[in-house]
Amino acid sequence: MIDINEYVRLVNSVSLTQNSKNRIADYLIQKTSSKRDFPKKQVAAAAVIVAVGVCIPIVRRSGIITRY
């Protein structure tokens, strides 16, 4: 007669092979390293430089800032 203990025994023996674990780990390393390597600071600095470089001439030409 099979009872709930049999369910526990069988479900408890369900596990991943070492190969599958390695594959999953490799996938996660690859996925997270692409985010880790993203040069956030450099991109932010470049964005500020571009914004300043574009905005200052526009503001000057528009006459919003005038010299007294």
Add this chain to the structure above:
Amino acid sequence: MVNQKRTDEEIRELVDKYSSLIFRISYCILCNRDDAEDAVQETLLKYLTKAPEFSSEEHRKAWLIKVSANISKNMLMLRVRRDTVNLDDVKDIGIQECDYETFELMMSLPAKYKIVLTLYYVEGYKSREIAEIINISEDAVRKRLQKGRELLKKEIERNELL
């Protein structure tokens, strides 16, 4: 938010520590090795990118179970439902050939009963904790446990008569 940089070694330790637990939960819902492996990947990826801070190890485990159950349920809605388990798959996940028929019977139960039976009897959670993890009432957990046990018994008895 936990977004600190993790080394490759830390990621491998994380997989070693939690992948089998997540895989068991996902397999009970999906009944397919490849799909369950995908669910493990997605759960751990979510953990690495979006997990909140945990107050204890139990809190962390409960979060992983909850997320893996949700991911597996979503996958079940999107993919072809499988009512039988594949013999080759089953051998790869640690089930002996002599236990195949019994395991197949167990896996033929509806997912909502299997997840409660697994969390209660295999992982050792209390009804209250299961209610919090899968977001149903404690009464509903008890009813599912009772119904799950009855269904399991009926399935097995029916199979013995055949």
